[in-house]
Amino acid sequence: MALIVQKFGGSSVADAEGIRRVARRIAQTKRAGNDVVAIVSAMGDTTDDLIDLANEVTKKPPAREMDILLTAGERISMALLAMAVNDLGIEAHAYTGQQAGLKTDNKYGRASIVGVIPERIVRTIKSGAVAIVAGFQGVNVETNDVTTLGRGGSDTTAVAFAAALNADACEIYTDVDGVFSADPRVVPAARQIKVMTYEETLELAAHGAKVLHLRAVEFARRYKVPLHVRSSFSDKEGTWIVDENSTKINATEAPAVSGVSHDRSQGKVSIVGVSDAPGSASKIFAIVAQADGNIDMIVQNTSLTNPGISNISFTVPSEQVEDVVAALEAHKEDIGFREIQTVKSIGILSIVGEGMRSHTGISARLFDTLAKEGVNIDMISTSEIRISVVVDPERLEEAARAVHSAFGLDSQLGEAVVYGGTGR
Amino acid sequence: MALIVQKFGGSSVADAEGIRRVARRIAQTKRAGNDVVAIVSAMGDTTDDLIDLANEVTKKPPAREMDILLTAGERISMALLAMAVNDLGIEAHAYTGQQAGLKTDNKYGRASIVGVIPERIVRTIKSGAVAIVAGFQGVNVETNDVTTLGRGGSDTTAVAFAAALNADACEIYTDVDGVFSADPRVVPAARQIKVMTYEETLELAAHGAKVLHLRAVEFARRYKVPLHVRSSFSDKEGTWIVDENSTKINATEAPAVSGVSHDRSQGKVSIVGVSDAPGSASKIFAIVAQADGNIDMIVQNTSLTNPGISNISFTVPSEQVEDVVAALEAHKEDIGFREIQTVKSIGILSIVGEGMRSHTGISARLFDTLAKEGVNIDMISTSEIRISVVVDPERLEEAARAVHSAFGLDSQLGEAVVYGGTGR
Numbered sequence: 001m002a003l004i005v006q007k008f009g010g011s012s013v014a015d016a017e018g019i020r021r022v023a024r025r026i027a028q029t030k031r032a033g034n035d036v037v038a039i040v041s042a043m044g045d046t047t048d049d050l051i052d053l054a055n056e057v058t059k060k061p062p063a064r065e066m067d068i069l070l071t072a073g074e075r076i077s078m079a080l081l082a083m084a085v086n087d088l089g090i091e092a093h094a095y096t097g098q099q100a101g102l103k104t105d106n107k108y109g110r111a112s113i114v115g116v117i118p119e120r121i122v123r124t125i126k127s128g129a130v131a132i133v134a135g136f137q138g139v140n141v142e143t144n145d146v147t148t149l150g151r152g153g154s155d156t157t158a159v160a161f162a163a164a165l166n167a168d169a170c171e172i173y174t175d176v177d178g179v180f181s182a183d184p185r186v187v188p189a190a191r192q193i194k195v196m197t198y199e200e201t202l203e204l205a206a207h208g209a210k211v212l213h214l215r216a217v218e219f220a221r222r223y224k225v226p227l228h229v230r231s232s233f234s235d236k237e238g239t240w241i242v243d244e245n246s247t248k249i250n251a252t253e254a255p256a257v258s259g260v261s262h263d264r265s266q267g268k269v270s271i272v273g274v275s276d277a278p279g280s281a282s283k284i285f286a287i288v289a290q291a292d293g294n295i296d297m298i299v300q301n302t303s304l305t306n307p308g309i310s311n312i313s314f315t316v317p318s319e320q321v322e323d324v325v326a327a328l329e330a331h332k333e334d335i336g337f338r339e340i341q342t343v344k345s346i347g348i349l350s351i352v353g354e355g356m357r358s359h360t361g362i363s364a365r366l367f368d369t370l371a372k373e374g375v376n377i378d379m380i381s382t383s384e385i386r387i388s389v390v391v392d393p394e395r396l397e398e399a400a401r402a403v404h405s406a407f408g409l410d411s412q413l414g415e416a417v418v419y420g421g422t423g424r
Numbered sequence: 425m426a427l428i429v430q431k432f433g434g435s436s437v438a439d440a441e442g443i444r445r446v447a448r449r450i451a452q453t454k455r456a457g458n459d460v461v462a463i464v465s466a467m468g469d470t471t472d473d474l475i476d477l478a479n480e481v482t483k484k485p486p487a488r489e490m491d492i493l494l495t496a497g498e499r500i501s502m503a504l505l506a507m508a509v510n511d512l513g514i515e516a517h518a519y520t521g522q523q524a525g526l527k528t529d530n531k532y533g534r535a536s537i538v539g540v541i542p543e544r545i546v547r548t549i550k551s552g553a554v555a556i557v558a559g560f561q562g563v564n565v566e567t568n569d570v571t572t573l574g575r576g577g578s579d580t581t582a583v584a585f586a587a588a589l590n591a592d593a594c595e596i597y598t599d600v601d602g603v604f605s606a607d608p609r610v611v612p613a614a615r616q617i618k619v620m621t622y623e624e625t626l627e628l629a630a631h632g633a634k635v636l637h638l639r640a641v642e643f644a645r646r647y648k649v650p651l652h653v654r655s656s657f658s659d660k661e662g663t664w665i666v667d668e669n670s671t672k673i674n675a676t677e678a679p680a681v682s683g684v685s686h687d688r689s690q691g692k693v694s695i696v697g698v699s700d701a702p703g704s705a706s707k708i709f710a711i712v713a714q715a716d717g718n719i720d721m722i723v724q725n726t727s728l729t730n731p732g733i734s735n736i737s738f739t740v741p742s743e744q745v746e747d748v749v750a751a752l753e754a755h756k757e758d759i760g761f762r763e764i765q766t767v768k769s770i771g772i773l774s775i776v777g778e779g780m781r782s783h784t785g786i787s788a789r790l791f792d793t794l795a796k797e798g799v800n801i802d803m804i805s806t807s808e809i810r811i812s813v814v815v816d817p818e819r820l821e822e823a824a825r826a827v828h829s830a831f832g833l834d835s836q837l838g839e840a841v842v843y844g845g846t847g848r
Binding site for chain 2: 058078093
């Protein structure tokens with residue numbers, strides 16, 4: 001008998017019919033002989049509606065009360081889902097984050113999990129019943145007040161319970177069949193990935209792919225929780241996300257590249273004429289960090305014609321460009337530079353694959369493909385399993401298609417690609 | 425400095441504007457130098473909407489999950505109200521029934537309060553802040569699960585906290601100016617009662633007047649909590665409901681009759697030809713009780729022409745008549761009677777007043793007034809401070825007007841009577 005944690009997002013439980021469909025899925029898993037713990041988000045737009053209500057009442061809602069308000073959303077969906085599962089003849093009980101034993105710090109609105117003590121959940125599944133748990137919420141261990149986990153909180157809740165219960169799998173239900181080798185809206189030949197590692201998932205998610213929230217994947221990696229991203233509309237196997245030593249991975253001939261992601265949410269800041277003295281770069285990045293700038297790529301080059309002077313370029317989310325530049329200009333004297341140039345919107349293309357650790361010639365093939373397409377490369381950054389290039393955002397989508405094809409990722413003739421949105 | 429518990433019903437907090445209006449009322453009370461604990465119901469139709477959702481999902485919602493679902497309503501309103509009070513520059517914190525320390529038994533949907541341990545509320549008001557508490561809900565002391573108190577639960581919550589905190593007053597806000605000497609929709613000359621006893625309130629509420637829920641008034645009587653029923657739309661004094669020994673009562677010349685109520689929700693069951701043997705009546709009422717029949721009045725008369733045979737009539741809510749008759753017919757042999765006659769809908773007129781304890785001639789004046797109006801009396805029942813008569817429901821309203829006038833209750837010329845609905 002396996003223990004399965006299943007997570008259902010707000011779009012899966014948007015109305016009574018959705019709730020009944022999810023209940024049938026839970027019942028089916030239970031009847032197949034598994035123990036089931038289901039994590040559920042608030043119904044459809046409930047959370048947004050509650051935020052609107054708060055904004056009607058006050059311009060500055062207190063954080064503690066905001067969390068009390070928002071947690072009403074999962075309270076409703078978890079109770080209804082438990083009712084729907086009971087209606088199918090399977091005993092089910094609903095628990096708030098607090099009742100389920102999810103302990104957090106005191107940072108309302110973006111609390112971190114400090115522990116999971118799932119006593120009631122263990123008792124419930126031992127008794128043969130299904131446990132339904134509210135996602136996105138926990139309890140502040142200092143005050144016993146309710147907290148919310150912030151963006152991606154329900155995914156993280158599911159992984160946390162899967163880890164605490166030592167579950168055999170944590171199924172993340174969505175409205176697509178799994179994780180794709182590229183965004184099918186841009187690369188129609190994209191195919192569903194059968195299995196991938198946590199690292200690949202993290203790299204893809206961090207570079208534009210709407211896969212899962214980074215936080216949930218990091219949690220899964222830390223506790224080696226096997227994730228299974230799959231569709232709530234079909235019984236097909238989805239995408240498994242596992243440890244690199246998993247037998248699932250070994251059973252597969254890993255391709256050099258698993259996926260191609262593209263990102264047009266970043267901008268570029270170039271600081272020109274920085275005096276090439278020790279400490280210049282560290283000053284710059286301390287200031288950017290203070291301004292909450294979220295840096296992805298950095299390139300520094302020293303001028304050949306003017307030794308002792310260098311240029312430093314980095315990427316940050318487009319909406320942060322203005323604040324970061326203002327912060328740097330405010331410290332112009334201290335840092336010592338000539339001027340700042342910015343590009344509000346750049347294109348970033350990334351290829352990701354565990355295979356890069358062993359395969360050679362990957363970067364050559366990437367650059368060659370882009371050259372043949374006439375796409376110019378502005379910046380390059382790499383990790384052990386990723387190569388990212390900054391390109392003209394106008395050329396980003398054709399570049400993605402060409403690269404996807406060049407690395408042999410295009411789906412076979414006749415392979416159905418189902419894609420209905422991001423599901424996030 | 426006084427401690428005031430204020431209770432606001434769902435219609436007072438039906439939307440953001442209502443919530444802001446209630447917040448201003450709380451702020452005004454606090455700024456006047458009082459400590460304030462506010463009990464709040466769910467917004468407008470929220471509870472009904474949640475019940476509808478449950479019914480869409482299943483025909484038989486489990487009771488525990490139903491309570492989890494319904495308590496989401498007050499969770500939303502209490503958080504929003506706390507935000508709105510904070511917005512006015514007064515610190516306020518919201519607490520669920522559980523956090524506020526309201527302990528109940530395990531009867532989901534209609535839990536009884538077993539105790540109130542308002543530690544966090546005391547700490548909050550001692551710190552100078554306002555405490556906002558969710559009405560209608562508590563925590564099952566056996567399992568730590570949330571429970572709801574059933575109908576009138578928010579009124580009862582307010583009274584329970586007023587008792588536990590030894591509050592100076594428990595203000596019940598509604599959309600009318602207070603309690604009236606009769607229903608102004610039927611008796612236009614009805615006037616607002618300034619002060620009345622718990623017993624009077626209980627008798628009126630039990631006999632058709634939509635005043636307050638019986639349970640809340642009984643709780644108030646037991647713990648001698650002064651109730652103040654008043655309008656959330658004006659600053660006028662409302663109706664005080666107090667102990668008979670209160671100085672408020674002594675300061676007033678109590679009239680013989682305080683109020684007139686009418687009730688058309690009852691039906692009549694007459695069992696004809698019951699053998700007048702010891703135990704017949706007890707058999708009958710045991711069977712009615714088993715069928716959940718809620719008896720109000722009982723009349724038994726022995727046939728003069730046929731000694732040893734009696735007729736027994738009683739009143740129950742109209743919707744219970746059918747079930748009660750079926751239960752009695754099923755035991756016809758055992759009880760021994762000839763036949764059952766029913767009237768689905770009867771009229772009951774009641775007059776209530778502490779003055780009845782001392783004044784004489786009250787019943788004579790009642791019967792005389794009805795006789796002059798040509799209204800026939802079918803049954804009579806009395807308590808120390810109440811006389812009720814069953815009359816033709818077609819004549820009920822004119823009878824109420826005539827009796828109201830005969831006991832000198834009609835409002836003076838020029839006295840404004842404001843009435844906007846029942847507010848329950």
